[in-house]
Amino acid sequence: MRIRLVIIIVFAALLGAGYVFPRIALNATPTFSPQVNRKKQTGRTVRRRNQSRSQRKPARDYSQFSHRSAKHQSLACDACHKAPTANWLKASAFPDVADYPSHASCIKCHRTEFFKGARPLICSVCHTKVSPRDEARFDFEKPNQPSQFSTIFPHDKHQDVIASDRFKGEPVAAAHALRSAPRAQDKSRAQYYNCAVCHQTEAKTPNPPGGFPDNFMPPAGTFKAAPVGHASCYNCHWKNQEPTHNDCAGCHKLSETDVAMRLAPKRNSLKFAHEPLEAHIAECASCHINITRESSLLNLKPDVPITSCSTSSCHLAQTQTEFEQRKLDSSFGCVKCHTSDVGKRPVPASHSALFTE
Numbered sequence: 001m002r003i004r005l006v007i008i009i010v011f012a013a014l015l016g017a018g019y020v021f022p023r024i025a026l027n028a029t030p031t032f033s034p035q036v037n038r039k040k041q042t043g044r045t046v047r048r049r050n051q052s053r054s055q056r057k058p059a060r061d062y063s064q065f066s067h068r069s070a071k072h073q074s075l076a077c078d079a080c081h082k083a084p085t086a087n088w089l090k091a092s093a094f095p096d097v098a099d100y101p102s103h104a105s106c107i108k109c110h111r112t113e114f115f116k117g118a119r120p121l122i123c124s125v126c127h128t129k130v131s132p133r134d135e136a137r138f139d140f141e142k143p144n145q146p147s148q149f150s151t152i153f154p155h156d157k158h159q160d161v162i163a164s165d166r167f168k169g170e171p172v173a174a175a176h177a178l179r180s181a182p183r184a185q186d187k188s189r190a191q192y193y194n195c196a197v198c199h200q201t202e203a204k205t206p207n208p209p210g211g212f213p214d215n216f217m218p219p220a221g222t223f224k225a226a227p228v229g230h231a232s233c234y235n236c237h238w239k240n241q242e243p244t245h246n247d248c249a250g251c252h253k254l255s256e257t258d259v260a261m262r263l264a265p266k267r268n269s270l271k272f273a274h275e276p277l278e279a280h281i282a283e284c285a286s287c288h289i290n291i292t293r294e295s296s297l298l299n300l301k302p303d304v305p306i307t308s309c310s311t312s313s314c315h316l317a318q319t320q321t322e323f324e325q326r327k328l329d330s331s332f333g334c335v336k337c338h339t340s341d342v343g344k345r346p347v348p349a350s351h352s353a354l355f356t357e
C-alpha cells in the first residue's frame with residue numbers, strides 16, 4: 001500500500017512538472033520508446049533484446065527479467081512465485097499460479113529501478129502499459145517468448161499411476177484448452193494407458209509459419225497434444241506428492257539457453273494420423289514401444305519404429321513397393337508415410353532390414 005502510494009506520488013510529480021516531460025525524454029533518449037512499446041511486438045523477443053543491449057550503455061536491461069542472473073538464481077522460487085496467485089479463480093479451474101510475482105518480491109532490491117524516471121523500464125517486465133494507474137499485465141507466461149526453463153517429466157516413474165484404477169475416468173481439466181483445444185473426450189472410446197490425461201488428440205491442426213514440407217496439410221486427428229499447464233499435474237502434485245505445487249524447480253529446470261515454444265510437433269512420418277482410422281487407435285505403447293522406460297523429456301522423441309507399421313499386413317506391401325521404386329530410381333521420394341524432406345533421403349537401415357533376408 002505504501003509502495004503504491006509512493007509510486008503514484010512520484011508519477012504525479014513527474015507528470016505535474018509538465019506534460020511535455022515524457023515527450024522530451026522520448027526524444028532525448030531514443031532507447032526509451034522501443035522499450036515501452038515492447039508489448040506490441042510479440043514474437044520478436046530476440047531482436048528486441050539485441051537492440052537494447054547494444055543501445056543501452058550500462059549493460060543491465062531492466063525491461064527483461066532473467067532467472068539466470070546471479071542474484072535471482074540465489075533465491076528460492078517461492079521468494080517471488082506464490083502459488084496460488086490471487087487471480088486464480090478468474091484464470092483457472094484450480095488454485096494455479098496464473099500471475100506474475102507481486103511488487104513486494106522485487107522492491108526490497110529494486111527500489112532504484114522502481115522509481116526511475118516517468119516510465120520505469122522495470123514495470124514492463126510484467127505490465128503491458130507503464131503507468132501508475134494501469135494494472136494491466138501480460139499473460140503469464142508471456143505468449144511468444146521463449147521459456148528460460150525446460151520441463152521435467154519422467155514417463156517411467158509415472159507408469160504405475162498412469163495405469164492405476166484410481167486415475168481412470170478423472171476429468172481432464174480445462175487448462176488443456178489454452179494453447180490447443182482438444183476434442184471432448186469420447187467416453188465410449190478406450191483411453192489406452194490413460195495417456196490421454198496428458199495427450200489428447202489435437203482438435204485443430206497447428207499451422208506453423210511457412211507451413212509443413214511440400215505444403216502438405218495434415219488432416220484433423222493427426223497430432224497428439226502435450227500438456228501446456230498444470231492441469232495434468234496438480235491433481236496429484238498439489239500437497240502430498242512431491243514435487244508439490246510450490247516447488248516450481250521440481251518440474252521446471254533452469255536452462256542455459258532459452259527454450260523456444262514448439263509451433264508444431266516434429267515428425268518423421270507426417271502422413272501418419274492418430275485418428276480417425278480405427279486401425280491406428282490402439283494401445284499407445286504398442287507403437288511408442290519405449291515410452292514407459294523414458295526417464296527424461298530431454299531429447300525425447302515419439303520413437304515409433306517402422307516395424308510397428310510395416311510388419312502388419314497393413315503397410316508391408318506399400319513399403320516394399322516404394323523400396324523397389326527407390327532401387328530403380330535413386331531420386332524417387334517415398335511419400336506414403338513421409339513428406340519429401342524425409343522421403344528423399346537415403347533408405348535407412350531400419351527399412352532395408354525389412355526386405356533383405
Ligand code: HEC
Nearest residue numbers: 065072075076077079080101141142147148149248249252
Ligand atoms: C526474483 C524473482 C523470481 C524468482 C526467484 C523466480 N522467478 Fe520465475 N519469474 C519471475 C518473473 C518476474 C517472471 C516473468 C518473466 C517474464 O515474463 O519475462 C517469471 C517467470 C517464470 C516462468 C514463466 C516464464 C518462463 O521462462 O518459462 C517460469 C516457468 C518460472 N518463472 C519458474 C521459476 C522457477 C522454477 C524458479 C526457481 C528456480 C523461479 N521461477 C524463480 C520472477 C522470479
Ligand code: HEC
Nearest residue numbers: 061062063064065066069070071072080101105106109125
Ligand atoms: C535479493 C535481491 C533481488 C530481488 C528480490 C530481485 N532482484 Fe532483480 N536483480 C538483483 C540484482 C543484484 C541484479 C543485478 C544482476 C545480478 O547481479 O544478479 C538484478 C537484476 C534485475 C534485472 C536486470 C536483468 C537481469 O535479470 O539480470 C531485472 C529486470 C530485475 N532484476 C527484475 C526483478 C524483478 C521484476 C524482481 C521481482 C519479481 C526482482 N528483480 C527481484 C537483485 C534482486
Ligand code: HEC
Nearest residue numbers: 004100101102103114120122123125126131132133134135
Ligand atoms: C514482477 C512483476 C511486476 C512488476 C515489475 C511491476 N508490477 Fe505492478 N503489479 C504486478 C502484480 C502481480 C499486480 C497485482 C497486485 C498484486 O497481486 O500484487 C500489480 C499491480 C499494479 C497496479 C495496481 C495497483 C496495485 O498496486 O495493486 C499498478 C498501478 C501497478 N502494478 C503499477 C506498476 C508500476 C508503475 C511498476 C513499475 C514501477 C510496476 N507495477 C512493476 C506485477 C508487477
Ligand code: HEC
Nearest residue numbers: 195199223224265267268269272280282283284287302304
Ligand atoms: C499405430 C501406431 C501408433 C499408436 C497406436 C499411437 N501412436 Fe502416437 N505416434 C505414432 C507415430 C508414427 C508418431 C509420429 C512419429 C514420427 O513421425 O516421428 C506419433 C507421435 C506421437 C506424439 C508426438 C506428437 C505428434 O502427434 O507428432 C505423441 C505425444 C503421441 N504420439 C502420443 C500417443 C498416445 C498418447 C497414444 C495413445 C492414445 C498414441 N500416440 C498411439 C504412432 C502411434
Ligand code: HEC
Nearest residue numbers: 152153154157161162167227232233236241242243250251
Ligand atoms: C496420477 C498422479 C500423477 C500425475 C497426474 C502426475 N504425477 Fe508426477 N508423480 C506421481 C507419483 C506417484 C510420483 C512418484 C513416483 C516415484 O517416485 O516412483 C511422481 C513423481 C514425479 C516427479 C519426481 C520424479 C523423481 O525423479 O523423483 C516429477 C518431476 C513429476 N512427478 C512430474 C510430474 C509432472 C510434470 C506432471 C504433469 C505433466 C505429473 N508429474 C503428473 C504422480 C503423478
Ligand code: HEC
Nearest residue numbers: 081083097140141151227228229233237244245247248251
Ligand atoms: C508437478 C510439476 C510442476 C510444478 C510443481 C510446477 N509446474 Fe509449472 N508447468 C508444469 C508443466 C508440465 C507445464 C506445461 C509444460 C511447460 O510449459 O513446460 C507447466 C507450465 C507452466 C507455465 C506456463 C503455462 C501456464 O500455465 O501458463 C508457467 C508460467 C509455470 N508452469 C510456472 C510455474 C511456477 C511459477 C511454479 C511454482 C509456483 C510451477 N510452475 C510449478 C509443471 C509444473
Ligand code: HEC
Nearest residue numbers: 153162193195198226227232265284288291297300301302
Ligand atoms: C502426466 C502427464 C503425462 C502422461 C500421463 C503421459 N505423458 Fe507423454 N509427455 C508428457 C509431457 C509433459 C511431455 C513433453 C511434451 C513436450 O515436450 O512438449 C510428453 C511427451 C511425450 C512424447 C514425445 C512427444 C514429442 O512431441 O516428441 C510421447 C511420444 C509421449 N509423451 C507419449 C506418451 C504415452 C504413450 C503415454 C502413456 C503411456 C504418455 N505419454 C503419458 C506428459 C505425459
Ligand code: HEC
Nearest residue numbers: 304305306315319322323326334336337343345347348350
Ligand atoms: C509404412 C510407413 C513408411 C514407409 C512406406 C517408409 N517409411 Fe521411412 N520411416 C517410417 C518410420 C515409422 C520411421 C521412423 C523409425 C524408423 O526408422 O524405424 C521412418 C524413418 C525414416 C527416415 C529417418 C531415419 C532417421 O533415423 O532419421 C528416413 C530417411 C526414411 N524413413 C526414409 C524412407 C524412404 C527412403 C522410404 C522409401 C523407400 C521410406 N522411408 C518408406 C515409416 C515409413
